[in-house]
Amino acid sequence: xxxxxxxxxxxxxxxxxxxxxxxxxxxxxxxxxxxxxxxxxxxxxxxxxxxxxxxxxxxxxxxxxxxxxxxxxxxxxxxxxxxxxxxxxxxxxxxxxxxxxxxxxxxxxxxxxxxxxxxxxxxxxxxxxxxxxxxxxxxxxxxxxxxxxxxxxxxxxxxxxxxxxxxxxxxxxxxxxxxxxxxxxxxxxxxxxxxxxxxxxxxxxxxxxxxxxxxxxxxxxxxxxxxxxxxxxxxxxxxxxxxxxxxxxxxxxxxxxxxxxxxxxxxxxxxxxxxxxxxxxxxxxxxxxxxxxxxxxxxxxxxxxxxxxxxxxxxxxxxxxxxxxxxxxxxxxxxxxxxxxxxxxxxxxxxxxxxxxxxxxxxxxxxxxxxxxxxxxxxxxxxxxxxxxxxxxxxxxxxxxxxxxxxxxxxxxxxxxxxxxxxxxxxxxxxxxxxxxxx
Amino acid sequence: xxxxxxxxxxxxxxxxxxxxxxxxxxxxxxxxxxxxxxxxxxxxxxxxxxxxxxxxxxxxxxxxxxxxxxxxxxxxxxxxxxxxxxxxxxxxxxxxxxxxxxxxxxxxxxxxxxxxxxxxxxxxxxxxxxxxxxxxxxxxxxxxxxxxxxxxxxxxxxxxxxxxxxxxxxxxxxxxxxxxxxxxxxxxxxxxxxxxxxxxxxxxxxxxxxxxxxxxxxxxxxxxxxxxxxxxxxxxxxxxxxxxxxxxxxxxxxxxxxxxxxxxxxxxxxxxxxxxxxxxxxxxxxxxxxxxxxxxxxxxxxxxxxxxxxxxxxxxxxxxxxxxx
Numbered sequence: 042x043x044x045x046x047x048x049x050x051x052x053x054x055x056x057x058x059x060x061x062x063x064x065x066x067x068x069x070x071x072x073x074x075x076x077x078x079x080x081x082x083x084x085x086x087x088x089x090x091x092x093x094x095x096x097x098x099x100x101x102x103x104x105x106x107x108x109x110x111x112x113x114x115x116x117x118x119x120x121x122x123x124x125x126x127x128x129x130x131x132x133x134x135x136x137x138x139x140x141x142x143x144x145x146x147x148x149x150x151x152x153x154x155x156x157x158x159x160x161x162x163x164x165x166x167x168x169x170x171x172x173x174x175x176x177x178x179x180x181x182x183x184x185x186x187x188x189x190x191x192x193x194x195x196x197x198x199x200x201x202x203x204x205x206x207x208x209x210x211x212x213x214x215x216x217x218x219x220x221x222x223x224x225x226x227x228x229x230x231x232x233x234x235x236x237x238x239x240x241x242x243x244x245x246x247x248x249x250x251x252x253x254x255x256x257x258x259x260x261x262x263x264x265x266x267x268x269x270x271x272x273x274x275x276x277x278x279x280x281x282x283x284x285x286x287x288x289x290x291x292x293x294x295x296x297x298x299x300x301x302x303x304x305x306x307x308x309x310x311x312x313x314x315x316x317x318x319x320x321x322x323x324x325x326x327x328x329x330x331x332x333x334x335x336x337x338x339x340x341x342x343x344x345x346x347x348x349x350x351x352x353x354x355x356x357x358x359x360x361x362x363x364x365x366x367x368x369x370x371x372x373x374x375x376x377x378x379x380x381x382x383x384x385x386x387x388x389x390x391x392x393x394x395x396x397x398x399x400x401x402x403x404x405x406x407x408x409x410x411x412x413x414x415x416x417x418x419x420x421x422x423x424x425x426x427x428x429x430x431x432x433x434x435x436x437x438x439x440x441x442x443x444x445x446x447x448x449x450x451x452x453x454x455x456x457x458x459x460x461x462x463x464x465x466x467x468x469x470x471x472x473x474x475x476x477x478x479x480x
Numbered sequence: 481x482x483x484x485x486x487x488x489x490x491x492x493x494x495x496x497x498x499x500x501x502x503x504x505x506x507x508x509x510x511x512x513x514x515x516x517x518x519x520x521x522x523x524x525x526x527x528x529x530x531x532x533x534x535x536x537x538x539x540x541x542x543x544x545x546x547x548x549x550x551x552x553x554x555x556x557x558x559x560x561x562x563x564x565x566x567x568x569x570x571x572x573x574x575x576x577x578x579x580x581x582x583x584x585x586x587x588x589x590x591x592x593x594x595x596x597x598x599x600x601x602x603x604x605x606x607x608x609x610x611x612x613x614x615x616x617x618x619x620x621x622x623x624x625x626x627x628x629x630x631x632x633x634x635x636x637x638x639x640x641x642x643x644x645x646x647x648x649x650x651x652x653x654x655x656x657x658x659x660x661x662x663x664x665x666x667x668x669x670x671x672x673x674x675x676x677x678x679x680x681x682x683x684x685x686x687x688x689x690x691x692x693x694x695x696x697x698x699x700x701x702x703x704x705x706x707x708x709x710x711x712x713x714x715x716x717x718x719x720x721x722x723x724x725x726x727x728x729x730x731x732x733x734x735x736x737x738x739x740x741x742x743x744x745x746x747x748x749x750x751x752x753x754x755x756x757x758x759x760x761x762x763x764x765x766x767x768x769x770x771x772x773x774x775x776x777x778x779x780x781x782x783x784x785x786x787x788x789x790x791x792x793x794x795x796x797x798x799x800x801x802x803x804x805x
Contacts (some may be wrong), residue, residue, distance in 0.1 A: 375490070
């Protein structure tokens with residue numbers, strides 16, 4: 042059977058060497074660094090001050106408005122400081138430094154509903170929001186917001202995203218093998234919360250064993266399972282929706298515009314933990330790997346653990362490893378310091394040898410960027426327009442539709458930093474629009 | 481294990497291994513069968529022409545790099561050498577060498593470097609060189625010698641297309657056979673005669689996805705369709721589509737000239753129009769124009785429309801709804 046997929050995209054080497062390694066628990070660190078901004082939206086407002094004693098899972102930051110998310114303590118212990126601290130995306134963020142007393146003392150008896158599936162959609166969404174669950178595939182969009190679309194939009198299908206299309210990463214793969222029931226229960230809660238009819242689990246065909254694990258656990262309940270072709274960026278929402286449902290999210294729109302909500306498998310499990318056991322999101326599974334890591338592993342890590350400790354647990358950086366990335370090799374964020382903490386959206390901590398920078402040549406118009414852009418854009422044109430600061434033209438040619446997957450720059454034989462130019466163009470267009478809005 | 485010393489770069493952090501230099505190397509490799517065929521059919525003349533155009537093209541490129549204070553290492557990107565080989569391939573085998581040298585200077589100088597070098601030119605450089613020579617030396621550019629494998633009277637020797645156009649070859653029954661056309665056992669330009677050799681190289685480029693299949697397919701389909709209509713209507717007056725595809729360097733143009741990245745469109749729809757246009761224009765020239773060939777002017781003509789085609793035919797963005805204002 043021909044596997045479903047989206048148009049264009051790329052086939053980078055997979056290098057998923059840790060796929061066979063079970064998830065290990067990284068011991069909680071002596072100090073955790075918990076940023077108040079770990080999500081798309083406004084930072085949470087702190088509820089603690091230095092000197093306070095906090096319990097495991099205690100809420101330490103309150104969601105600031107609807108586009109925000111709460112933050113919880115990943116350990117029990119004492120708040121040492123609230124300070125600006127290194128953060129994965131570069132600019133420092135207000136962070137709670139919490140000293141771990143090693144007791145993991147919880148705040149009290151967690152609330153366990155007798156039958157989580159009997160809860161109302163509102164109650165599920167409330168519990169998901171209270172637990173600070175955000176999209177754990179990398180985008181960190183607050184899940185409670187995603188489950189409650191505007192009233193005029195109806196959701197008919199929930200897609201559970203188990204694609205993990207970035208090379209090297211295997212955390213979601215392991216989670217599907219080791220916790221399939223929790224993922225499926227979480228998926229059912231998501232379906233109930235979104236008032237949807239269908240649930241489809243989409244997994245790339247390089248992880249057929251993961252899909253089989255889920256299928257066995259489902260035991261014939263009304264969940265659909267689909268293998269999609271292994272191709273990057275299959276895990277991007279718009280690509281997965283196109284592959285599974287043949288629906289296209291309209292330009293500038295969101296999945297709910299076509300009646301869909303997409304949730305990553307890790308997020309589904311976090312939803313289950315939040316609703317069934319009242320457990321906030323304070324730990325996650327990630328892959329620490331890549332050629333620069335001595336002993337790559339899949340790990341369950343407390344939020345707030347400095348990546349230095351994660352890397353040390355995996356045998357440290359190898360000689361010559363000078364590029365440390367949050368996320369995957371294609372969309373990941375390079376780090377200048379190993380002091381940054383693991384946050385809710387950290388899918389992986391990878392290390393590479395950066396290699397010598399290659400000389401950029403003129404565009405020879407080979408059209409590869411056009412042939413591989415999953416959004417149907419003309420990256421070389423968008424980059425050229427940004428280079429000459431032709432903001433209106435860049436917008437007309439669709440620069441704001443770019444999902445920054447990096448396929449264009451990956452394939453460019455002239456080594457042009459296409460995505461960097463396109464990002465510049467996008468920020469120029471955005472700046473011009475916001476300027477208009479306030480004028 | 482320390483913070484300082486870590487490299488900061490924006491994503492993506494991985495790159496495909498293919499580079500401009502490797503692409504150019506593949507194109508040169510794909511030209512090898514046709515080069516060997518020309519050496520077989522035209523012996524020393526082929527060697528001389530390739531050497532002269534290569535020297536002229538590389539020297540011109542080097543002079544421009546010098547003037548612009550650019551490193552001479554870029555000479556090795558292979559693009560000037562490809563221009564040299566392609567230019568030699570579309571010259572008559574017995575062209576005086578000083579004319580070939582001049583063609584090389586014009587191809588790289590006027591055809592490419594005055595626009596800013598690799599990636600910036602509008603017209604195919606090799607064809608610019610050839611068009612210049614055709615205008616400057618019309619007699620020398622239409623004087624042909626037979627290949628070494630053909631024992632004929634050299635005084636009145638002509639290419640199959642010229643035979644067809646000016647010597648009434650179809651009714652006299654002297655038209656070259658399809659077999660000779662396919663192998664290259666005919667008169668013609670240095671590298672344009674052996675369809676077999678060109679197809680071998682083209683197949684390699686298609687297999688490696690170095691060139692887009694739409695362009696050669698569109699050119700061949702369009703000239704076949706155009707000449708086919710006339711052939712079906714009056715086979716005694718018009719040659720078959722197969723004859724047209726195999727003659728007059730059409731495959732050289734379709735596989736190696738029209739597919740030049742820099743001077744062909746980026747998007748699929750524009751590529752189709754561009755390719756169909758090349759086939760149609762060369763068909764028009766062959767059947768109704770003053771030249772027996774036509775692929776050269778057809779490619780140059782359609783090169784001109786590439787920016788326009790790209791502006792008019794923006795590909796559909798995912799999620800875009802068309803047909804509404």
